[in-house]
Amino acid sequence: GESVGxxxxxxxxxxxxxxxxxCAYSNSASDYFIWYKQESGKGPQFIIDIRSNMDxxxxxxxxxxxxxTVKHLSLxxxxxxxxxxxxxxxxxxxxxxxxxxxxxGTILTVHP
Amino acid sequence: KAGVTQTPRYLIKTRGQQVTLSCSxxxxxxxxxxxxxxxxxxxxxxxEYFSETQRNKGNFPGRxxxxxxxxxxxxxxxxTLELGDSALYLCASSSHGQGSTExxxxxxxxxxxx
Numbered sequence: 001g002e003s004v005g006x007x008x009x010x011x012x013x014x015x016x017x018x019x020x021x022x023c024a025y026s027n028s029a030s031d032y033f034i035w036y037k038q039e040s041g042k043g044p045q046f047i048i049d050i051r052s053n054m055d056x057x058x059x060x061x062x063x064x065x066x067x068x069t070v071k072h073l074s075l076x077x078x079x080x081x082x083x084x085x086x087x088x089x090x091x092x093x094x095x096x097x098x099x100x101x102x103x104x105g106t107i108l109t110v111h112p
Numbered sequence: 113k114a115g116v117t118q119t120p121r122y123l124i125k126t127r128g129q130q131v132t133l134s135c136s137x138x139x140x141x142x143x144x145x146x147x148x149x150x151x152x153x154x155x156x157x158x159x160e161y162f163s164e165t166q167r168n169k170g171n172f173p174g175r176x177x178x179x180x181x182x183x184x185x186x187x188x189x190x191x192t193l194e195l196g197d198s199a200l201y202l203c204a205s206s207s208h209g210q211g212s213t214e215x216x217x218x219x220x221x222x223x224x225x226x
Contacts, residue, residue, distance in 0.1 A: 031213075032213035034213070034214070034215065036217070042219055042220075043116075043118075043202050043217035043218050043219045043220045044155075044202070044217045045217070046214060046215070046216050046217075049213050049214055051213060089155065091155075091215075093208075093213065093215075094213075096168055097160055097162070097167035097168040097208075098143050098144075098145045098160025098161075098162065098167060098168050098206070098208055099145065099157045099160060099168050099170070100145070100147075100155075100157065100204070100215060101157070102147075102154055102155040102156075103154075104154055105154065
């Protein structure tokens, strides 16, 4: 069955550093991929998405890279700030109506 | 543009009772998906509705049901509550099927079953 995994459950960085959060997926038919940020007591917040026909997409301070050959995607956060501290999820979609399959989440802690 | 609104934010119910949760999607979005989030299982897909039709369903027992109204608002119902149903229930609004891959979540309803 479809599964999505994360390589690291926690990531600690210093303010100003760049952060990289990784995610592996299993279904090669996956059509799109979304990164979410979830803060305590809140719902997941959409960060950025990428379709399977792309390998890179940039947003404000974030970049998502997609490697379909090895079924891997990553979220890069530039100049990480304390406000970036949260749990980050990758989600995979497109193989089943309206269904996103989520990874376990990576806890990002940014130290001032 | 208003975001996804879920009500209520918090609920405490007793085992055996039933509960109804509500989700109002972003205006213009016709797809609403529901998820259960627990510390042990993470985010798990419950079901998806599009234009009042359930198009997809996850691996949850029949006690979990939902519906969508003509204005795209959706409700989910859990009957005969069990302790293990305690979780954060999230709904996601999207324009999937309308060309977009973005999906936006509400703040969730925290259900506690005692």
